[in-house]
Amino acid sequence: MKKYPDVTELLRQKAERRKRLAQLSFEEKIAIVNKWRKLTRNIRKSQSVLEKPQLTRWTELERSSS
Amino acid sequence: MVKDGVIEQYAIGGAVAAIFYIEPINTNDLDVFFPVKHSSTGLDILAPLYEYLSASGYKAQGEAIDIEGWPVQFLPIFNPLLEEAVAQAKEVRFQRTRTRVMQAEHLVAIMLQTGRLKDHARVAQFIEHEVVDQGRLLEILGRYGLIKKWDALNQKMR
Numbered sequence: 198m199k200k201y202p203d204v205t206e207l208l209r210q211k212a213e214r215r216k217r218l219a220q221l222s223f224e225e226k227i228a229i230v231n232k233w234r235k236l237t238r239n240i241r242k243s244q245s246v247l248e249k250p251q252l253t254r255w256t257e258l259e260r261s262s263s
Numbered sequence: 264m265v266k267d268g269v270i271e272q273y274a275i276g277g278a279v280a281a282i283f284y285i286e287p288i289n290t291n292d293l294d295v296f297f298p299v300k301h302s303s304t305g306l307d308i309l310a311p312l313y314e315y316l317s318a319s320g321y322k323a324q325g326e327a328i329d330i331e332g333w334p335v336q337f338l339p340i341f342n343p344l345l346e347e348a349v350a351q352a353k354e355v356r357f358q359r360t361r362t363r364v365m366q367a368e369h370l371v372a373i374m375l376q377t378g379r380l381k382d383h384a385r386v387a388q389f390i391e392h393e394v395v396d397q398g399r400l401l402e403i404l405g406r407y408g409l410i411k412k413w414d415a416l417n418q419k420m421r
Contacts, residue, residue, distance in 0.1 A: 216286075216392070218287060219286040219392045219394075221287075223282070223283050223355060223357055224357060224358060226282045226283075226286075226287040227279075227282065227287075227357070229287040230279075230282060230287050230289065230290060231332075234289075234291065237289070
């Protein structure tokens with residue numbers, strides 16, 4: 198039988214971190230959310246840049262197959 | 264806006280209100296619930312609000328208004344539970360501003376009433392972080408006929 202590592206301690210630390218985050222002030226929490234929102238916006242922007250050439254290629258494929 | 268008589272009262276609900284009690288969660292907008300003054304319907308309800316905010320330099324962004332980089336969605340109160348949640352919201356400070364945030368027990372009741380998967384996941388977070396007064400929550404759930412939904416969710420969470 199395959200053996201897997203024991204992650205109990207990792208999960209405990211993770212739960213503790215979530216507790217610590219919940220205890221932050223409202224301002225601190227909103228500042229974190231603001232950072233995430235900026236990150237998400239940047240990721241979306243870079244995704245749209247990556248997606249455009251692919252869309253063109255699909256359109257070309259459709260055209261060539263018709 | 265309350266001072267200028269545009270709205271009588273308001274309270275922050277949704278994810279941003281949840282953040283007040285639990286760990287930060289990713290969200291894109293800020294939900295503000297407010298009671299409707301007159302018996303106007305449809306988009307008429309929001310017209311005075313939009314006029315006031317656009318006169319202050321804020322721009323509409325879809326069905327929300329961009330206020331300091333946050334899409335703020337103004338939602339008229341549409342049921343008795345929301346009405347109570349807004350009336351009994353607690354006053355909190357955000358930086359130098361005083362604002363009103365719905366209480367944890369009302370937020371949980373609203374999430375149960377809405378009943379989407381993400382609402383259920385959030386209810387679990389409220390319970391996990393022990394930010395809910397169980398007695399008060401049960402009293403609210405009883406008054407708004409939400410006990411069955413609560414029991415069903417508890418069964419799932421076991």
